[in-house]
Each structure stands twice: as structure tokens, then as C-alpha cells.
Amino acid sequence: MIKVYGVHGSPFVRKVLIALDCKNVPYEIVRQMPFSGDEAYKKINPLGKVPTLVDGDLILGDSKVICRYLESAYPDPALYPAGVADRAMADWYEELGGTYVTELATGIFFQRFMRPFAFKQEPDEALAEKIITRQLPPMLDYLESRIPGEGFIFGDFTLADLSIVSPFINASYARYEVDGSSWPALSGLIERVKAIPQVAAVLGKEAKSLGIG
Numbered sequence: 001m002i003k004v005y006g007v008h009g010s011p012f013v014r015k016v017l018i019a020l021d022c023k024n025v026p027y028e029i030v031r032q033m034p035f036s037g038d039e040a041y042k043k044i045n046p047l048g049k050v051p052t053l054v055d056g057d058l059i060l061g062d063s064k065v066i067c068r069y070l071e072s073a074y075p076d077p078a079l080y081p082a083g084v085a086d087r088a089m090a091d092w093y094e095e096l097g098g099t100y101v102t103e104l105a106t107g108i109f110f111q112r113f114m115r116p117f118a119f120k121q122e123p124d125e126a127l128a129e130k131i132i133t134r135q136l137p138p139m140l141d142y143l144e145s146r147i148p149g150e151g152f153i154f155g156d157f158t159l160a161d162l163s164i165v166s167p168f169i170n171a172s173y174a175r176y177e178v179d180g181s182s183w184p185a186l187s188g189l190i191e192r193v194k195a196i197p198q199v200a201a202v203l204g205k206e207a208k209s210l211g212i213g
């Protein structure tokens with residue numbers, strides 16, 4: 001059976017678990033904390049990051065690489081759009097969601113959730129506020145201009161939708177919600193993605209694991 005190394009709460013692990021669930025592929029999670037400096041884990045993923053997917057002899061790191069493998073190996077249902085231009089745009093949204101948007105949203109998550117609850121430290125509220133009031137809004141404006149008022153970015157749900165939405169799920173654990181009066185399309189997409197049964201199921205397990213259920 002496929003093994004996914006990682007923990008609930010990581011947006012990158014979340015993406016892989018949801019892709020596997022959508023494709024109805026059984027898997028087991030091998031608990032692996034990020035930032036643990038675990039030398040044994042580095043033998044299968046030298047970056048030490050989660051997730052890593054093990055499927056027989058195949059050992060892959062990086063959620064984008066893993067999800068592309070899953071799409072080729074288990075094509076039904078498709079989780080990327082067909083068509084060269086849409087596929088390229090989906091890659092762009094996945095990249096943007098997994099890099100800059102994640103950095104900003106997990107900045108809020110780290111300050112307001114991880115520091116007080118995991119590390120018993122005071123959050124740097126000034127830093128969280130700077131992200132919320134100055135750094136995020138231009139990105140939210142860009143996303144708002146690209147997201148439809150209904151449905152998903154490419155019609156059917158794809159991992160591009162999840163990649164855009166996922167960082168905001170982490171931020172919501174730190175009491176940050178995208179303001180629906182300023183960014184209604186993005187705010188609506190977040191709700192629609194969270195309502196997908198496979199997404200809701202993983203988020204339920206995540207909430208339990210993070211103690212916020």
C-alpha cells in the first residue's frame with residue numbers, strides 16, 4: 001500500500017491526501033514531523049520536508065511532483081484541467097499557492113497558532129498584522145481577479161483550486177478569514193473547496209489531530 005510520510009496540518013501533505021482520496025487510492029500515513037532533523041527520514045527525502053510518497057520502489061518528495069505522478073498513475077478522476085493553456089495556468093496557480101501565498105498564510109498560522117500552542121511562545125502580533133494588512137491584500141486582489149464567482153477555476157475541481165485555498169485553511173486555524181465583502185470570489189471558492197467531501201473528510205481528521213475539532 002502507498003505510504004505518505006507527513007503530518008496533518010501541512011498544506012502540502014493535505015494536498016497529497018486529498019488527491020489520493022479523490023482518486024480512491026488507499027494509503028497509510030507514516031507520521032513524520034517536519035523540522036525534526038530526523039536523519040533516518042533524510043535517507044528517503046534528503047530535504048527532510050513532508051510529504052514523501054512511497055509506492056513500492058518509487059520514493060518521491062514534493063507535493064507537486066507527487067500529485068503529477070498520481071495524476072499519471074491514477075488518471076480518474078482528473079485533478080488537473082485538460083488543454084495545454086489551462087494545464088499551464090493550473091501549474092502556475094499551484095506554484096503560487098504553494099510558495100508566496102503559503103509563506104504569507106503560514107506566517108499568520110505560525111505566529112498565532114504554532115507559537116502559542118506548539119512552542120508556548122508569545123506570537124509576534126506586529127508581524128501577523130503586517131502580513132494581513134500590507135502583504136496579503138495585493139495577492140488577494142490578484143486572486144480575486146482570476147477566480148470565478150461560482151464553481152471552480154477550470155469548471156471542475158482541480159488541485160489548482162486546492163492549492164490556492166489550502167494556505168487560507170491554515171490561516172483560518174489562526175483566526176484569519178478572507179473578508180468576503182472585499183474578496184467575494186476568493187472567499188466563495190474557499191467555502192466551495194472546503195465543502196468537497198474528500199476535502200471535508202481530511203479537514204475533519206486534521207482538526208482532530210491539531211486539537212481544534
Ligand SMILES: N[C@@H](CCC(=O)N[C@@H](CS)C(=O)NCC(=O)O)C(=O)O
Nearest residue numbers: 010012034035049050051062063064
Ligand atoms: N515544495 C514542497 C514544500 C514542502 C514543505 O515545505 N513542507 C514543510 C511542512 S508544511 C516542511 O516539511 N518543512 C520542513 C523544512 O523546511 O525543513 C512540497 O510541495 O511538498
